[in-house]
Amino acid sequence: MLLFLLILIVAAIAQSFLPWWIVAPISLLLAAGLGRTGGRSFLAGFAGVGLGWAAVATWLNVQNDGLLAHRVAQLLPLGGSSWALVLVTATVGGLVGGMAALAGCWLRHAALGNRNRVGESATV
Template identity: 60%
Template sequence: MKSFAWLLLLILVSSAGLQIFLPWWVITPLCLVLAFIWPVSGGKAFLAGFIGIGLGWLVLASWLSVRNEGLLAHRVAQLLPLGGHGWLLLLVTTILGGLVGGLATLAGAWCRFAFFTPKKRLAN
């Protein structure tokens, strides 16, 4: 449980810091490398990436939406098939960001398992 919480916190803080200066897709290599370095199972890795990136994007998108009274979210939601609901756009943004982070973290955990196979599994 400790490793899951630390990975989640590390993803949340480092992705928020890096996305200030770099493009949005920096979360993919970041999550992949962090999961490769940090020893967690596949399911916990996906969940840590999904929650870490999704929560970060939700907080940032909500903060930006509140600052402009939801006008931009409403207008973008009108362009997409969301019926002009800005809150639905925030939900879609959170889920998409979470899926990108979760899948990248899962790939990093799987790469770790592929390169560093435990000795117990080699005996079978």
Template identity: 65%
Template sequence: MSTSLKLFLLILLLGSIAQLFLPWWSITPVAFVLAFWLGRRGWGAFLAGFAGIGLGWLGMAAWLNIRNDGHLSHRVAELLPLGGNGWLLVLVTAVLGGLVGGMAALAGVWLRQALMSSRASAAR
């Protein structure tokens, strides 16, 4: 199993579990720490964070939308420039969550790379 796939699955699983008990922003430290630990490249970590959190949010938002027959998402979508389309709001929610997860994972990999390069510079 590749490192990016493992990172994606861990972010999806642990991010979804964390959101059951913690606030919505708990996805940020989860993606950051996992990418710091497992991430190797920035692009792969960003995609793993984006897909992991985005799919988690898409699943949860779709499930909640189906459970209440789309009434709440329709009302919120009317307040935003979405034309009252509740499913478009679900998609926008997933993209926003994915961006937060992807940026957090990217920051984790970048911190790891910065620390590794500073260690290499100190060793010289």
């Protein structure tokens, strides 16, 4: 839960000043420091970035009555649905954050070996 909240807050703030792809290094670094397992890290990154992107896309869609999103959705095979574009946006952002968080968790496990894995014994 802490990892999810940190990714959500830090990524949202960083995207205000930096390019969109900053969510990947943020998710990677936070999961490398706080992620316990790969699955939980992926879910925290997916939910944190995906929810942040969904909130912004929804807000922008509502602010202009879906006109811009409708036009972009016509270019994609979404049938012109602005809400489908919001869902696709959240999914793409979530996958970027989730994969980066998973990579960060795996990076820490690879660097530390079996010493820091939760629920696994370090027997030889």
